[in-house]
Amino acid sequence: MTLIKDSAIVLRRLDYSETSQVLSMFTREHGQQRLIAKGVKRSTKTRVAVGIDLLELGRVVFSIRPGKEDNLATLTEWRQEDNFAYLRRDLSRCYAAQYAAEVTSHLTETHDPHPGLFDGLRDMLLALKEQDALPTLATFLWVMLTEIGLRPDMSRCMSCNRSVSAGDALYFSARQGGTICRDCEPAVVEKRRIADGVAQVLATKAWHKTALVGPVFDLLDYHITEIMARRPRLSKILRAVIDQHA
Ligand SMILES: [Zn+2]
Structure with missing residues (x-):
């Protein structure tokens, strides 16, 4: 039995039984890990246990049986460091964070570490305290695409x-x-028009200063949809909430 300690962010959770949970955690040094947290919801006389929530950040200790790396690892310790409580008070920020969790979960593999992506996700969750949902998410998606080697080339x-040139x-x-x-466009089957000014924003990474963050998100969302071969579940609902507040 190997014990591993790492920093982690909860990407997915599902209730497993009355008292246990299965969690997908994105660890900084060991990539995604699927963990069973036994007894994590067991309440005591003095404390109601609610388990571990989506998008918590903390220090995790888990054990893996050598040779059984594909099985669920067992969570032995969880010390929460931040639960980003402000996300629960703002729908657009909440959905932006969930979108980030969803695509990270889908586009990274178990046991495949991406420390830069982990830091990007943590920075995004922290930034959402002050900053708007969409530009913060766009910044993260650019980091993610860079880290997984799928950042689009907008220069040629x-x-x-x-x-x-971005103006074309x-x-x-x-x-x-x-x-x-x-x-070249007529010969390319899978394509979409880039809205005016969007290439410029991407080239200069100026999402926080622009009114074009909607079309920028649409383009990144399109790219990610093509990579995932399906639209992120949160994509439509995130868009709807943002349009309502626009
Ligand atoms: Zn060409």
Whole structure:
């Protein structure tokens, strides 16, 4: 039995029995881990146990049986460091955080560490205390795409390799991994128009200063949808809440 200590963020949780939970935690040094937390919801006379919640950050200790790495690991200790309580008071921030958890869970593998991505997710959850949902999420998604090697190239046409300026009318193809110029566009099947100004925002990472954060999110969401081969579950509902507040 190997005991592992790490920092972790809870990406998914499901109640397993009256007293236990199965959790998907994104650990900093050991990637995603699926853990069973036995007895974590067992209440005592003085304390009501509610278990471990989605998007908590903390220090985890878990054990893995050598040779059984594909099985559920067993959580032996959890010390919560932050539960980002402010997320529960604001729907758009809450959904943005859940969107980030969903795509991180889907686009990273178990036992595949991405410390930079872990830090990006933690920074996003912290930033949501002060900053708006959509630009903060866009910043995180750019970090995530960079960390998993799928950041789109917005500097040249992915088909003819000509450098493109952000002001040109451009298309975007997820499969090609970036921008497509007007000349090459007819031959590319999977593509979408890039809204005016969006390429510029991506090139300069100026999401916090722009009114274009909606179209920027749409483009990143499109890219991620193509990569995942399905739309993130939170995508539509996040959009709806943001449109309501716009
Ligand atoms: Zn081209």
